[in-house]
Amino acid sequence: MPRRLPNLNQLRAFEAAARHLSFRDAAEELFVTQAAISHQVKALEEDIGRQLFVRSGRDVSLTDEAATFVAAITPALDEIAQAATTLKSSGISGELKLSMNGFLASRIVTPFLAEFKALYPDLEVKIDYSREYVDVRSSNVDAALRYGRGPWEGLVSATICNRYFPLSLPSLVDGLELPLSPQEIAKLPLATTPGHNTGWMEWFQAAGVEITSGLNFIEFADAGLAMDYMTSGRAVALLNAEPLAEHELATGAIKIISPLAVSPENAGIHIVYPETSEPNPNVLAFIGWLKSIVARLRSKL
Amino acid sequence: MPRRLPNLNQLRAFEAAARHLSFRDAAEELFVTQAAISHQVKALEEDIGRQLFVRSGRDVSLTDEAATFVAAITPALDEIAQAATTLKSSGISGELKLSMNGFLASRIVTPFLAEFKALYPDLEVKIDYSREYVDVRSSNVDAALRYGRGPWEGLVSATICNRYFPLSLPSLVDGLELPLSPQEIAKLPLATTPGHNTGWMEWFQAAGVEITSGLNFIEFADAGLAMDYMTSGRAVALLNAEPLAEHELATGAIKIISPLAVSPENAGIHIVYPETSEPNPNVLAFIGWLKSIVARLRSKL
DNA sequence: TACTATCGATTAGTTTTTCTCATGGGGAAA
DNA sequence: TTTCCCCATGAGAAAAACTAATCGATAGTA
Structure with a gap:
C-alpha cells in the first residue's frame, strides 16, 4: 500500500491558517494574499471531503476532526523545517567577513541579519563598514557588497538587484x-x-x-x-x-513616480568575491540568502 | 523566528528518490516521469546549496548529509500521510452497497478496490452484480454505476468518464x-x-x-x-x-486508432444515487475515490 | 441605529511551477 | 564493442498557485 499524501502546498496553507485561526495572518506568514489561503484551504477541504474550518461571520474555528489533524501535522512540519534548516546550515560555519558601506548595510543587510544568523547559527558574520571599495583580494574580507557599475576585474560578481x-x-x-x-x-x-x-x-x-x-x-x-x-x-x-x-x-x-524601470547590465547592487579554485560555501550561502530576501521584498511591490 | 520550510513538492520528490535510490522508481511511485523527479531534485539541491545525490554512471547514492536528512523527513511525511488518511476516513464507516454490472466491476472497480478499502478501513463495501439497472430508490443499494445515456430521473448523477x-x-x-x-x-x-x-x-x-x-x-x-x-x-x-x-x-x-475523442453530455460512466436531504458521505467518498482512479489512469495515456 | 472596518469567499485572469517530450551522455552488462 | 539502462537537460505545454478586485457578513463604534 503506497503512502497517500495530500497536496502538501494545501496542507501548508491549511496548517498556517489553523495555527493562527486566521486566513489573513496565515497569508502574511506565507507571504501570499488572503485569497491564496482561502483557495488552498477550500481545495484541501474538497479533497478530504469535508469542512475543516467552521466559518461564522468574520472568524473561523476548527472542526474537531481538523483540530486533531492539525495537532498531528504541525509537529511533522516542524520536524521537516528543522531538518531542512540543519541540512542547509551544515558545513556553513566559521567566519564570514563582509565589506560594505553603511548605506547598504542599514538598508538591506542589518534589518534581516537576525534571520540569516538563525539560519546559519554556526557562522559568525563580521561586517567591515567602509565608504570606499576595499580590495577584496588583498584585504582579508571574504566578499563585498557594491553599489554601482561593474565589471570588477578579477572578481566574481553576483547581481542582487539591478532594477531602478x-x-x-x-x-x-x-x-x-x-x-x-x-x-x-x-x-x-x-x-x-x-x-x-x-x-x-x-x-x-x-x-x-x-x-x-x-x-x-x-x-x-x-x-x-x-x-x-x-x-x-x-x-x-x-x-x-x-x-x-x-x-x-x-x-x-x-x-x-513611474512604473517604468531600467535594469542596466553590471549596475545595481552586487556581491563580489575573489575567484578561487574552491568556492567559499559561506559566501555562496550569504548570496543565496540575500537574493531570497530581495525576492521577498520585491513580491511585496 | 518563523519556520522556514523547503518547497514541499521538491521534498516529496527527493524523499521518494532517496527511499528507492532510483529516480525512475520514485517517478513511478508518484505517477510522474523520471524527468520530473530529476528537475525537482535538482531544484532542491540548488535551494539547499549542495548536492544531495552522488550520481555515478547509472546509479545514485545519497551523500551523508542527505541520508541524515531523509532519515528525519521520511517519518514526518509518514505521519502526515497517516493523519490525512485517518482524517479522510473518519466518519466513513458502516456499509456501502453498490450496484453495477460485471463488466464495469471487473474493469474499473475490482482491480482497485483494495486501495479503497485501505483508505476507508471502517467501511464495508458490498457489490450487487446486476446486468440490468436496478431501481436505486426502491432497492436497498446506496448507489449504482451506470454505463450509458442519462439523465436518470429523480437521481443525482456524477460523471466518472464520458470521453470516448x-x-x-x-x-x-x-x-x-x-x-x-x-x-x-x-x-x-x-x-x-x-x-x-x-x-x-x-x-x-x-x-x-x-x-x-x-x-x-x-x-x-x-x-x-x-x-x-x-x-x-x-x-x-x-x-x-x-x-x-x-x-x-x-x-x-x-x-x-484515432486521437479524436467525443465527450457527449450525459453519456459514459456515471454513479447515480437517490437525492436525500443529507448526502451519504460513504457514497461521496466512493465517488471522489473513483474519480481519482480514473484521473490517474487517464494521465497514463 | 447607522457607520465603518475587518474578515473570508468568489471570479476571472495572470504568473509561476510543474511536468512531459525528446534527446544526449555515461557507465555497466552482454 | 555494442547495447541497455539510467540520469540530465532544454523547450514547450499543462497544471497549479496566486493576485486583484469585489462581495457579503459581522462586530465594533459613534
Whole structure:
C-alpha cells in the first residue's frame, strides 16, 4: 500500500491558517494574499471531503476532526523545517567577513541579519563598514557588497538587484497625478551619482523620450547621499526601489513616480568575491540568502 | 523566528528518490516521469546549496548529509500521510452497497478496490452484480454505476468518464497507418450498443465528416459485449479508453486508432444515487475515490 | 441605529511551477 | 564493442498557485 499524501502546498496553507485561526495572518506568514489561503484551504477541504474550518461571520474555528489533524501535522512540519534548516546550515560555519558601506548595510543587510544568523547559527558574520571599495583580494574580507557599475576585474560578481525606479517624496510631486510621464519627470531635479547620469539617460531612452539637454542633475558622491536628498523632498532619484526603500514605499512615505524601470547590465547592487579554485560555501550561502530576501521584498511591490 | 520550510513538492520528490535510490522508481511511485523527479531534485539541491545525490554512471547514492536528512523527513511525511488518511476516513464507516454490472466491476472497480478499502478501513463495501439497472430508490443499494445515456430521473448523477475513443485490435487495422482517418474508420465494422449509434454519429460529426449511410453497425446489448467483439478483432468500438482498456492499451494489445475523442453530455460512466436531504458521505467518498482512479489512469495515456 | 472596518469567499485572469517530450551522455552488462 | 539502462537537460505545454478586485457578513463604534 503506497503512502497517500495530500497536496502538501494545501496542507501548508491549511496548517498556517489553523495555527493562527486566521486566513489573513496565515497569508502574511506565507507571504501570499488572503485569497491564496482561502483557495488552498477550500481545495484541501474538497479533497478530504469535508469542512475543516467552521466559518461564522468574520472568524473561523476548527472542526474537531481538523483540530486533531492539525495537532498531528504541525509537529511533522516542524520536524521537516528543522531538518531542512540543519541540512542547509551544515558545513556553513566559521567566519564570514563582509565589506560594505553603511548605506547598504542599514538598508538591506542589518534589518534581516537576525534571520540569516538563525539560519546559519554556526557562522559568525563580521561586517567591515567602509565608504570606499576595499580590495577584496588583498584585504582579508571574504566578499563585498557594491553599489554601482561593474565589471570588477578579477572578481566574481553576483547581481542582487539591478532594477531602478524613479522615486520621490509625495510632497515634491504634489498636485501631479501619478504615474508621472517622462516629460514631467524631466522637469524635476534629478539626484544622481557620478556613475549614474547614464542611468537616467538610459531611463529616458527606455521611455522613448529624446532628451538632449536641460536636465537638472544634482550629483552626489554616492547613492546613499542621493537617496537622502530625495528623502528631503528636493529631488527625485533613480534607485533600486524594493530593497532600498521597502519600508517607505509600504508606508507611502516614498512613491514610485513611474512604473517604468531600467535594469542596466553590471549596475545595481552586487556581491563580489575573489575567484578561487574552491568556492567559499559561506559566501555562496550569504548570496543565496540575500537574493531570497530581495525576492521577498520585491513580491511585496 | 518563523519556520522556514523547503518547497514541499521538491521534498516529496527527493524523499521518494532517496527511499528507492532510483529516480525512475520514485517517478513511478508518484505517477510522474523520471524527468520530473530529476528537475525537482535538482531544484532542491540548488535551494539547499549542495548536492544531495552522488550520481555515478547509472546509479545514485545519497551523500551523508542527505541520508541524515531523509532519515528525519521520511517519518514526518509518514505521519502526515497517516493523519490525512485517518482524517479522510473518519466518519466513513458502516456499509456501502453498490450496484453495477460485471463488466464495469471487473474493469474499473475490482482491480482497485483494495486501495479503497485501505483508505476507508471502517467501511464495508458490498457489490450487487446486476446486468440490468436496478431501481436505486426502491432497492436497498446506496448507489449504482451506470454505463450509458442519462439523465436518470429523480437521481443525482456524477460523471466518472464520458470521453470516448475509437478502439481496435492492431490486427484489424493491419497494414494501415495509425492514426486512421475518419474515412478509413467509416469503412470498418463498428460495434455499438442500442443507445450508442448516436455516439458514432457524434464522433463522425466531430471529425467534420458527412456520413449519411453505409456504415456497418453491429449492435450489442451492452458495452461489455461490444468491447468483447472488438477484442475478438472483428470490429472497432467507441469506448472510454483509459478506464476500460487501460491494461490492454499499455501493453499494446488494443490501440486507439484515432486521437479524436467525443465527450457527449450525459453519456459514459456515471454513479447515480437517490437525492436525500443529507448526502451519504460513504457514497461521496466512493465517488471522489473513483474519480481519482480514473484521473490517474487517464494521465497514463 | 447607522457607520465603518475587518474578515473570508468568489471570479476571472495572470504568473509561476510543474511536468512531459525528446534527446544526449555515461557507465555497466552482454 | 555494442547495447541497455539510467540520469540530465532544454523547450514547450499543462497544471497549479496566486493576485486583484469585489462581495457579503459581522462586530465594533459613534
